Amino acid sequence: MTNCESCSMPIESGRYCEHCTDENGMLQDFDTRFGAMVRWQQRSHPEASRAQVEADTLEFMAAMPAWREHPRVLARLR
Numbered sequence: 001m002t003n004c005e006s007c008s009m010p011i012e013s014g015r016y017c018e019h020c021t022d023e024n025g026m027l028q029d030f031d032t033r034f035g036a037m038v039r040w041q042q043r044s045h046p047e048a049s050r051a052q053v054e055a056d057t058l059e060f061m062a063a064m065p066a067w068r069e070h071p072r073v074l075a076r077l078r
Contacts, residue, residue, distance in 0.1 A: 006033060006066040016066070030070055037061070 004011050006020035006027060016027050019036070027033075034057060041053040048056070058076045061067040 006064055007037065008064065020066075027066060030067065030072060033067075034058075034061070034072070 001010050001012060003009065004017035004020055005015045007017060009017040009019065011017045020028055020033060022028050037057045037060070038050075038053055041048070041057055042050070045053065045056075055076070058073055061070070062073050062076065067073050
């Protein structure tokens with residue numbers, strides 16, 4: 001077992017889970033993944049504001065190998 005490099009979900013093989021890849025097995029673009037992760041966070045933390053959920057999601061993505069060097073993730077530090 002290993003973890004998806006995009007969302008940390010446990011996977012048996014490869015770099016990315018089925019939720020983070022497109023129909024060709026390629027990593028989805030940042031905006032697609034960010035949107036999906038924000039929606040998941042909103043369901044998990046309905047009391048949190050949209051701004052807080054987005055900030056938390058960017059913070060989480062900063063720890064993921066697939067996203068830690070992405071400009072939107074790096075911009076959160078500015």
